[in-house]
Structure formats: C-alpha cells, structure tokens
Amino acid sequence: MKQWTVIICCFLCMLSYGQDKKKLVTVKKVLKLMGTRFEITVVAQNEEIGYINIQEGIAEITRIEKMISSWDENSETSQINKNAGIKPVKVSFELFKLIERAKKISEITDGAFDISYASMDKVWQFDGKMDRLPSKTQIENSIAKIGHEKIILDADAQTVFLMEEGMRIGFGAIGKGFAADKTKDLLISKGVKAGLINASGDLTTWGTKATGEKWMIGIANPLSKDKVFSWLPIVESSVATSGNYEKYLLFEGKKYSHIIDPRTGYPTRGINSVSIFAKDAELCDALATAVFIIGRDSGIHLINQIPGVEVVVVDGENKIHKSSGILFDNNQ
Template sequence: MRMLLVLCCSLSCLLSMGQLDRKDITVKKTMKLMGTRFEITVVAPNEEIGYLDIDEAVSEIERIEKMISSWDEASETSRINENAGIQPVKVSPELYGLIERSKKISEITDGAFDISYASMDKIWRFDGTMDTIPSEMEIKNSIAKIGYQKIILDPSEQTVFLKEPGMRISFGAIGKGYAADRAKELLSSKGVKGGIINASGDLTTWGTKVTGEKWLVGIANPLSKEKVFSWLPIVESSVATSGNYEKFIMFKGKKYSHIIDPRTGYPTTGINSVSIFAKQAELCDALATAVFIMGKDSGIHMINQIDGVEAVVVDSDNKIHKSSGIIFDTNP
C-alpha cells in the first residue's frame, strides 16, 4: 500500500544522506512493528546512544500498539468492540482523543475516512480468487453497520459507545501515523537533534541531516518506482501515501483498488496513489486514504481548503495532479 514515497533511509536509497561531520553520525534500524516495516533513523553523537534512542522509540510504538490493536483482546480498542450495542466503555484520555480526532476527520471528508470501516463484511477478495462482482444487495448489507455518527463519545465520562451490535472500530488508516508522531515527539523531547520515523511509507521528520541540509522525499515515477520524478524538502513535517500498486482486481478491463469506500462498499477506481504532506503523520495517514476514496477532483479541492496540508495524486492514467502549494523540483 505504501509504494510511492522513498526516503533516504529506505532500501532503494533514492535519497543521499550527504557526508557526515565529525561530531554527529546517523544511526538507522529496521524492524517489524504494528504488523508492518518500521525504519527509524536518528542523528546521534555516537552509535551506542543512537541505538538507545531508537530502542526508546520502539518501546513507545509498542505501547501504542497495545492500546489501539483490535487483534489484542486485552486492548482498550478490543473492549470497545466487545461492548458494541451493549454499553459505553471508559478509555484513557489518549485513546479518547484519537477517536475524537478520527471522528472530526470523518466529518471533514464526508465519511470517506471512517474508523468504523472495520464493521464491513469482507465480501471483496484481492487474492485472485474472485471471478464475479458481489451483488448490489451483498454490497449494501456489507456496510450496514458502518457509520462514524454511530460512535458515541461522552467527554465528561471519557467513554466510547458503538451504537449497534456487531460494530467495530480499527485504526488501520491512522494508527501508524499516530505512532510515528508519538515516537518523534518522544525523541525530540529527549534532545535527539533530528531523524525520521518511517512506518512503511507513513513517515515524519524533525531536525535536519548531520550536514544541516533538509531531509528530502523522492516522489517515484508511477511508471517506474525506482526512478524519481521530483524531490520535495521536508522540515519538521510528515508524509503518507496510499496506493494500489500491489492489491487490486480487474473486471471487464477496469481496475478496482483494495481500498474500499466505506460509504458505498465498492472498491475505489481512477487513482493509483495519493501522497499527503502535513505537520502530523496522523493527519497525513488519514487524509491519504480519504483522498484516494474521494477521487482526485473532490480530494484535491478538499486539501486546498485545509491550511498546512498538500497532496500529490497519481491517477489511473499515471498523470500527476497536485494541490496548490506543491512545487516540484527535479534536481535533488
């Protein structure tokens, strides 16, 4: 899903780090967290301190996963899901805030982003085994329990209640971005001068490279992911990409993405990838999914109304579209 953005810390090495100075070095570690590939890069006085900093970031990400995982039966999120249609569940201020912000993004995107999408019946398969499209009734029934309006929040009691039995919430479209933000905040508060948290394409940066230069993001050519058609400098900023390079199905010559519109139950069409740039990775993560679902025209129009947020959209014809604040630079 995360195929468009290539950072200096990625295996393809599309970003040059530059020469290190004599004081600080760059330390990098790759591991599997939250079911996906995380790559953490920090600027540190030496290798030992760098790895200690990275270990602290990993602990923070693991803490967040225990809170938001819908697969962990002991998580707060699982308790909310288990009590759907039964009773409100008191949660931590941190999780309450994440759900509250998620609902606000749902309102802004008219439901294109919706954490209750986890309530959807799995009637679409993207493993090559589908030979017919589900019926209209099957699709309609599959989304019957979805609806961010049915997530009831009580700010005074700090409770979350899913109105209908069988409803579920999941943070698959915002959780990795949130974890990247929190890991960055932790390292920054401890005096780590700069770095990148890359959660399989949901990434956030702070500070600069050891040379004092800005971190650069390479936007890959949609016809060849190993070639960069533009470089964008990012400072104290984040980026996230949604794409259908790997998971999709073809019916009658039409390409259907694995990203399904929670409002209609149909897979999205017309877009190959969406990259969102903003201050917080959490917001980038959520809006990348939303714009993919909304389509290039409605999606970019929405992005142009939000201060501090930009988008690059590659449509199904591999044509590039961008929001008003994006300026391409083909010379890294």
C-alpha cells in the first residue's frame, strides 16, 4: 500500500468574488503565537475590515496565553503550580471550566489524556542524543506525581488545588484547540460571518468561503501532496491531528513517538497520526492525543461511542483506519 499521511489541506481563495452583488474577500495572516504557528483567516467586506478582525483574534489568543501559559510566572496556571501541595488557588471561571472539562476527558480516556502530565520528569530525549533507554526505576519515578484525580476542584470557591508538592499542570495537549475555539467565538460575536483558525494543525471553521463553498480538508499522500486521497467538507466544525513525523526516537530498530503515555511513562508506538473531527477544536485536540496513546483499535472503539466525534488513524504501517462515521474508501 502507498504511504499515506493525514495532512490538513486548506484551499483558500484570496481574490474578491461577487456574492449577492456584495464583494467579499478572504484575508489571511500567518504568525507565531503561543509558541506555535497560527493561521487566522476571515471572510470580510473588504481587506481593511478583515485585518481589523484578525487583530482582534490575535489579541484574544494573546489573552488566553497569558492565562494558561506555565512559562509565564504571573499566569493563573503558574500560580496553581507554585501552590501545589500548599493551598488551593482561586482562578477565573474560564480557567476553572477548562480544567473541569480536562478532568472529564481524563476520566473517559482512563487517564490517557491528563493535564498533570506536566509533572513528568524529562527522562526521554528526542534530539538524537540518547544512547540508552531510561531504566524502569527512572520511568516509574518520572510519572510519580501524575494523576488527574489529584487535581481537586471546588466549584463553590472556584479554586484549584494540586494535592502533591511538585505537581504541575500544563495545557500543551488542549490549549491550542481551546484558543482556536475562543478566537472563533469572539470573531463570531463581532459579526464575522465566516473564517478559519488553524493553530498548528488544530483547526476550526465557521460559515463558508467567500465563494460560498464549504471549507475542505484533504487526506493526502505526503510523497505527492498534489494527489489528494479523499476530500472531507467541514461545516461549523473542527479537526486536530497528532503525529510523530518530526519528533521521535529510533533505538535498536524501534520507533518511539515523542507522545508519552502519562500512565506508564513510556512513549507510544504503532501509530503515525491521529486526526479527530468534532464541533470543538478543544475536544479534537485532547482526543487526538488520547487516541494516539490508547492505540488504534481501542481508540477507534472509544470514538465510536462519542456522539458527533470521528477519527482517522494512520498506523505504523501507514495504513488508514477510521471510525464508523467517516465515509470514504480507504482501499484506494
């Protein structure tokens, strides 16, 4: 079978089109935010309005980063981490609900997704410098402080408490999707009728392109990216992809992904990429990581139980597998 990889392909027309005698234009900006590549695209009456909308989106992403960043010592997240094992920390309603949703995803994925993964000691390196695998003891010690059940939430006081000193939470596996959703919501509230937010592969859309056509994503062959395996329309929907294309470890002929199972401390194996389709980018982001960790069969079974969510998995042999709601022939 040819080598296939899930790649997000967004074809955006940058010209003006007549639509009900009104000219609409597509305006796009690519920039680095939250330490990663963001693409903000809006459909607007003219370029000036489009760029104003994009600046509003940038401001919203920057605001979210200041709230959830564990690198900013003044962020709410850093305050939670600093007070681990000491005292509960009162946080904004917005952050409280994000952590609450993250804990629920941890429960349905049996801990495969866990924001307390940030407590993990870095015993694995994916820069080509490792000449031996970590010992069993090192690995066990590295995950000793991880556990979503140790994140205590008090809804009445709106506080978050990490039970053990040295615990940390991080939003690396959900934060980009959260930011994409919040930016989309803000722009819709500002009257932007259509657009696309792409947070380094965590993508959400609303409305249609300036032509009136649906936004499309493609499953393509990375060795021949002009040949699309299958097109999938996304309407008022989102998609997120987790993959091991760039960061992985080769040791004694075995490939280890940079995505580590927080329950065992070992890198995942057997999957090359996972793409999740759902209404919200936040959920897509979290579940893409979880399915990567759970594995192909168990992961697809899990997604088949969640209404409104679908998955495409490319396994270690570059074969494509999908949940029941994805309709295309993967034997092409």
